[in-house]
């Protein structure tokens with residue numbers, strides 16, 4: 001990377017270190033007035049706000065999918081804000097538009113799809129993919145997704161007036177292909193949603209079976225890889241995904257498993273999209289008639305682009321391997337130390353059920369673990385989204401409960 005950017009990054013890193021190690025100040029609830037707020041009060045609120053966000057950089061952060069963000073990504077985020085272009089008018093911003101195309105081409109190649117765009121989160125991606133499915137399929141207005149699928153699928157179906165039928169899962173949170181086959185034989189669906197990285201346990205549905213069944217019943221196959229898609233760049237995990245090119249659409253959130261700031265999500269398609277609007281907007285050169293997003297700029301992709309350019313794909317791979325390794329180490333230490341029931345996944349989420357009446361509410365309140373349920377069994381959930389999260393630190397937090 002050239003010297004100027006390296007210098008900029010180290011200055012940014014220095015300022016960040018100062019900010020993040022600053023004494024925790026008191027957040028004051030400042031009123032919004034006609035005049036600017038008192039600067040000391042404002043600074044103390046900002047300082048408290050930054051301290052609050054430090055939780056994601058902690059070694060014991062395993063509650064949710066929001067990772068620690070690298071300085072390089074943060075620089076990309078700042079530059080995106082500074083630029084503030086709107087790619088509804090790409091001809092005005094040839095550099096930003098060509099970067100967007102470059103990274104989209106790279107992602108299409110990685111996920112074996114033909115085209116797509118960035119969206120502000122996989123909830124939107126799931127909605128848009130099912131919207132396209134509804135436009136393009138002649139089957140009945142029914143969607144099948146596993147009962148472990150993300151709740152945004154249910155929201156999308158409600159918005160689109162589609163009937164969602166949940167498909168049973170196995171003990172590891174994976175969709176049961178026999179149950180899907182049976183449901184399809186009862187009624188051919190408009191779309192099937194396979195989840196690559198379930199929100200609770202991080203399980204990957206049997207994608208090859210879903211492909212086969214969707215083709216048999218002429219249904220649209222959407223893969224929600226919001227969480228698990230991060231592993232696609234690891235050659236040793238590629239077989240988990242099967243033939244992604246056989247799916248009609250796929251979404252993935254770099255803001256989860258690739259340590260990017262929100263919002264950074266992609267939605268990719270295999271075939272051309274159908275327009276949702278039949279008229280053009282006269283003040284725009286290109287009317288976004290076949291996709292959900294309106295205004296959008298570099299905030300969706302510049303942090304990732306700069307990460308890839310500034311650090312290389314290998315560094316990203318290493319960060320993913322690091323967090324997967326910590327998840328594995330946490331799971332095996334729990335197995336050695338306890339008789340708790342452990343649900344491991346390939347994607348860096350470890351859930352555990354405690355038979356005795358041990359209550360980890362205190363650790364949940366501190367953002368160390370979260371709570372969920374798998375097939376009606378209450379579990380604690382450790383999400384290894386951040387490369388900073390350490391198995392030993394989590395085991396140390398659990399020590400008093402062993």
Ligand SMILES: Cc1ncc(COP(=O)(O)O)c(C=O)c1O
Nearest residue numbers: 121122123150197199224226227
């Ligand atoms: C599997 C899955 N799909 C979709 C989503 C929704 O993503 P977002 O929060 O970016 O809208 C999530 C969020 O956790 C998820 O885990």
